Amino acid sequence: MNILDKIVLRKKEEVADAKRLISVQDLEKADYFKRTPYSFKEFLLAEDRTGIIAEFKRRSPSKGLINGVADVAEVTQAYNNAGASALSVLTDVDFFGGKTDDILAARAVNQIPILRKDFMIDEYQILEAKAWGADIILLIAAILTPKQINDFGKFAQNLGLNVLLEVHNLEELERSICPNLDAIGVNNRNLADFTVDIQTSFDLVNRIPDEFLKISESAISNPQTIKELKTAGFNGFLIGENFMKTNNPGTSIKEFVAQI
Numbered sequence: 191m192n193i194l195d196k197i198v199l200r201k202k203e204e205v206a207d208a209k210r211l212i213s214v215q216d217l218e219k220a221d222y223f224k225r226t227p228y229s230f231k232e233f234l235l236a237e238d239r240t241g242i243i244a245e246f247k248r249r250s251p252s253k254g255l256i257n258g259v260a261d262v263a264e265v266t267q268a269y270n271n272a273g274a275s276a277l278s279v280l281t282d283v284d285f286f287g288g289k290t291d292d293i294l295a296a297r298a299v300n301q302i303p304i305l306r307k308d309f310m311i312d313e314y315q316i317l318e319a320k321a322w323g324a325d326i327i328l329l330i331a332a333i334l335t336p337k338q339i340n341d342f343g344k345f346a347q348n349l350g351l352n353v354l355l356e357v358h359n360l361e362e363l364e365r366s367i368c369p370n371l372d373a374i375g376v377n378n379r380n381l382a383d384f385t386v387d388i389q390t391s392f393d394l395v396n397r398i399p400d401e402f403l404k405i406s407e408s409a410i411s412n413p414q415t416i417k418e419l420k421t422a423g424f425n426g427f428l429i430g431e432n433f434m435k436t437n438n439p440g441t442s443i444k445e446f447v448a449q450i
C-alpha cells in the first residue's frame with residue numbers, strides 16, 4: 191500500500207470519530223459558520239500581495255519533523271505581514287502533526303484567506319472547514335472520483351467556500367476538471383512516492399483553462415522560480431517547508447519576498 195492509500199484509510203477513521211464527537215447541527219451552530227469567506231481570487235490577484243500561499247506545516251510523511259516549536263498564530267501573522275496572499279494550514283493529525291485548533295488560532299489573528307489543507311473525502315470535513323473559519327478547501331484528484339470532485343466542489347461553493355483542485359499530471363487534470371472549482375493547483379510533489387519536479391508545473395500550466403486561478407504547489411525554495419512560474423502563467427505559489435524548516439519562518443518569508 192502506498193502512503194496516500196494509508197493516509198486515506200486512516201482519514202476515514204478520523205472522520206468517523208469526529209462525526210461521533212460533533213454533530214453536523216453543532217458545526218452549523220459555530221460562530222464562524224455564519225461568516226462570508228474571503229475571495230481567494232481577490233487576494234491572489236491583489237497588487238499589494240505576493241501570490242504566495244504560505245503554509246504552516248509541522249511535519250510530513252516525506253520529511254518527518256520539520257518544525258516542532260513554531261506557534262501557529264505567530265507564524266501565520268508574520269506570513270500575512272510579509273505579503274502572503276493566503277495561508278495554508280495543515281489539519282491532518284497523524285501524518286502532518288496538525289490540529290483543528292490551528293485553523294481557529296490562525297483565523298483569530300488574520301484577515302486573509304485560509305486554506306484548510308487536508309485530505310477531504312467527506313462533506314462533513316467541508317462543514318468543519320466552514321465552522322473553523324477557513325475560506326478555501328482542497329480537493330486532491332488522486333484520491334477522488336470525478337463525481338466526488340464535482341459534488342464536493344458544488345457543496346463547498348454553496349457554503350461560500352473557495353475550491354482548490356490539486357492535480358499531479360495531465361490525466362488527473364483532464365478527468366477532474368469541472369465548473370465547481372475556483373483554482374487548480376499543480377503539485378510538483380507526487381504524493382504516492384514523494385518525488386518532486388518543478389517541471390510538472392511548466393508542463394501543465396497551459397492545459398489549465400484561463401477561467402481558473404493557476405497555482406504551483408510544493409518544492410519551491412528559490413525566489414527566481416517564482417519569477418519563472420509567473421512568466422509561465424501561474425497566479426499563486428504554495429510554499430511550506432522552505433519557511434517552516436528555519437528557526438524563524440516569519441523572517442524567512444520576509445527575506446524570500448524581498449527577492450521576488
Ligand SMILES: O=P(O)(O)OC[C@@H](O)[C@@H](O)c1c[nH]c2ccccc12
Nearest residue numbers: 377407408409410428429430431432
Ligand atoms: O512544503 P512544500 O514542499 O513547500 O509544499 C507545500 C505544499 O504544497 C504541500 O504541503 C502539499 C501539497 N499538496 C498537499 C496535499 C496534502 C498535504 C500536503 C500537501
